[in-house]
Amino acid sequence: MDDEPRDEAFWTRQLVAVGARRDRAAYAQLFEFYAPRIKAFLIRTGLGPSAAEDCMQDVMVTVWRKAHIYDPTRASVTTWLFTIARNRKIDLIRRARRPEPEQLPWGPEPEPAQADVIALQEDARRLRQAVAQLPPKQRDLVERAFYGDLSHSEIALETGLPLGTIKSRIRLAIDRLRHAMQADPAEERVP
């Protein structure tokens, strides 16, 4: 098992295992790899080391508790963790819950189509690779746009990263979900 490549597919399997059966070994793998990166991201975006540690721990507890709502057709594991870390940090600063878009209700199928999951993982891998291969100046622009200097965001939109493909993929997943919702009478269910 330790010979498996630590790629997008591997991390997706770990997170799905946590969501489906509270797999502690899978969770430990996720923690070992992502906790130091989440903490580094939080420090990079302005938290002190101690606050970043506390915030990271909150994020990792949330990962355990909410793993079952992770949808691998809509986001890679890294992206999902990024959104949790970002929201938690803002919540801590504001002492209030950040406004989030309305949740899309769940589709009726319990298992997402494997082809869709793999396609999204491939997009995520290409995006990560493209980020890693950006010339230093462009990489710096993108990071500044993302890590605190909003005035750079317009420039960063023009970096030629493969964001269009990933957007189209997500759009298809949302459309399928909407379609499934309309076809599924369970949507009328009340709490």
Added chain:
Amino acid sequence: MSVTHEIDDRLLMGYAAGLLPEAYDLLVATAVSLDDEARARLEGFEALGGALLSEQPVAPLREGSFEEVMARINGTVPEDTVHPDVRTPRTDPVLPQPLRDALGGDLEDVRWQSIGLGSRQAIVPTWAEEGASVRLMHIPAGQAMPEHGHDGAEYVLVLKGSIEDRGMTFRRGDLSHADGTVEHTPTAGPGEDCVCLALTDAPLLLKGLLPRIAQRFLDI
């Protein structure tokens, strides 16, 4: 659902990065709830955030970090009996969930203030120190929004009815944007009262004396 005046990438990327003031967060979350295309663009930018996170150099953890987290996990019940669809029942056809959360209720629960000529507003509480402010507005069909000039950005997201502005028509889910250089008179379309979410990041400068007093009093 067809949005023709969609939210721009800069706002979506700012939301994805987590850099916007709370009033903008609310505007973006509400607009995205009404526009699947915008939702896909937003999640694309979040994918970029994920890619940057995984390319991040690592930070050393506090000693015993994993054990602390496991202790917290062992002390709580997983939420896997809760599904998002039953947690947030859709009861209001006008206000998307983030706006209902911010207002603390549905459209019928909104506590309106009159701002003259049949128009009403309700200021949405947001974290005040961040500058921008956001309000829900109700404008009678065919009625102009209170005349104003302003020196900052103004966004109007239509939730019900329509708004005519600068020769364009904005309907549910459409976002109108004007910067401080534009003199314009947004008007509710005929036939149906308009409900919209308006964000300003500088105080509106109302023309005329009475509205100016109202401005101070009502915090427009």
